Amino acid sequence: MKKLLLMLCAVVMLGATACGDDKGGGSADGGGDETVVGLVAPQTGFAANYGPEAQQGIDMALAKLGKDSSVKIKIVTADEDVLDASKTLERVKKMVETDGAEIVLGPVFGSTQQAVAPYLSGRGLPWFSFLGAGKDLATKGSAFIWPGADSLTAGPLGTYAAEELGYKKIATLAPDYAYGHDTMDGAVKEFEAAGGKVAQQQWVPLGTTDMLQYATAMDTSVDALLMWLVPTDAAAFVREYRNLGIKVPLLMFQGVFDPTFQEVGEQLVGEIGLNEYNPDLDNAANNDFVAAYGDEFDGIPNQTTAFAYTVTNAIVSGLEKSDGEASLEALRKALDGLELDTVIGPASYNADGIASSNRTVVKAAKGADGRYVWEPVKTYEGIGAPK
């Protein structure tokens, strides 16, 4: 029994250490006046894809800067521990106090954002969320939030469900943490404002991988299930949902990203989603970005890469306008109302640092080349910032 107890203690230690360590990362052109930007995103664990995907977007944005550019950026990185925000906070402190980060890009997850935001705002350091955040982190802190506040970003899906699809009663499914609640609340608010009712809400604890119980517990008398889960969890849920033969239509905030989408696309054809980013959007900035990504990585970019690219471009635009001044005040002033030509169309930050941008309602389909795609159906403009 002593051995078993020893083993249990060791497993706890292993769990704590196996999540990796922070490390200095790649850089753009080094120079005397370079601005140090710190990327905070998961590099290990169940969300380990976010860090490398964000790094791709940053590298692509920095590669566009010529040697004569007035803006020079050096990137340092830290691993975001999704299950231990205090550990991430320590890494962010090291990133700022030792590595000299003047601007922070990330973190990704709401629980981590809540943990590091007081430290960053206390030091007056600007930080740029590239995958959403609660609006208070901008209005009462030092965040810049792209592509918009969590509580507003999914609203058009609720509007579309009620007004275009005529749904009266829905169920919801989302992770049981800040981002899941904020996005679902936003969509539900718009759905109810348009006359709809919510019959059931299920919240999935963070780290849950077995989705069967949520499928079996679902109220199948509803018109649709409004859901958001991270791609692999969404894929697992859809697999159980289909196995159980449930026919209730899905309304998928963010759909399912590649590469997971290609694994489960057959089971999603015909379902409706709402994308913040969609590689099939037809605008010049996105077409250039997708082509450049294909040349560099021989694939199709996902939202994490696209938005890390977009926000890095925004930081560069802000630094160009502020003559390299990286303070919160200078960047807020530089970016306020500055029109940004982004991969999801025209967008801008408001005076509080919250972006307003386009959202696209999409439908899952199989393309002519056999690849599963989210086909754009309807675009809602100016979403994400409080009116």
Place this chain on the structure above:
Amino acid sequence: MQIVANGVSIGAVLFLMAAGLSLLIGSMGVLNLAHGAVYMAGAYLGWTICVDNGLPLPVAVIGAGVGTALIGVLFERLFHLIGGQADQQILLSFGLVEVLVNLSQWIWGAVAKSPFQVSWLAGSVKVGSASIPVARLAIAVVGFLVAALLWFVQDRTRVGAIVRAGMDDPSMVRALGINLDLVVAGVFVLGSAVAGIAGVMGGLVLGASSAQAIDVLLLALIVVVVGGVGSVVGTFSAAILIGVLDAYSRSWLPEMSSVVLYALMALVLVVRPTGLSGRAAR
């Protein structure tokens, strides 16, 4: 009924995860923290065979079982080299976890693989008022078969008798001229193969990811603590109990679901430290 069915199906996966570990601790006294990483390797091997190459699921089960058995051979030799010191075993298995996790990320990437899709396991069947996905039934069937096979070998064969005798009094077994090292090496390899098979079957509902190296180990340890080491029947009973308890707690007390499992483990450690089977670890 639905909740019980959900719990039994995940309990079968838990049994497959924990069976090898229980035998390893019970028969060899080896603290193999890399057991979850072996499960993970089985899941990825299964994904490569079944999903990436489109081969039938039974081929994936056999392939992953053989692959992880080979990993088990390597691990057993390493554990044999360092002897029976618990601290050295833990340090060694720490290193093996890191090696396997990093190798898996290098080979298969950091993005988790979604649950395997096997066309003949699609759909569900009605059992009373419950709907049970066919894939879950397949997992339960494999779990029951492996449990029955392990029980038969352990309780009804000469090899099983040697293993059980070795757990209780290794010196006496050696004094009888039995090569106990060879027997326990066989148990190590068998335990690793079962972990690999568990990875493939678990992959039908959980997919494959490098995080499983730790997640699975923790779940398997809870099962081993509750079931008692070295007992197939104890491990099986504990796995089903924990699967059903977890399903009920997630349904009735979702905020407390993980606490319930740890509370059960703590209770067993305090009230009955030898677990359901009542056999002490070597």
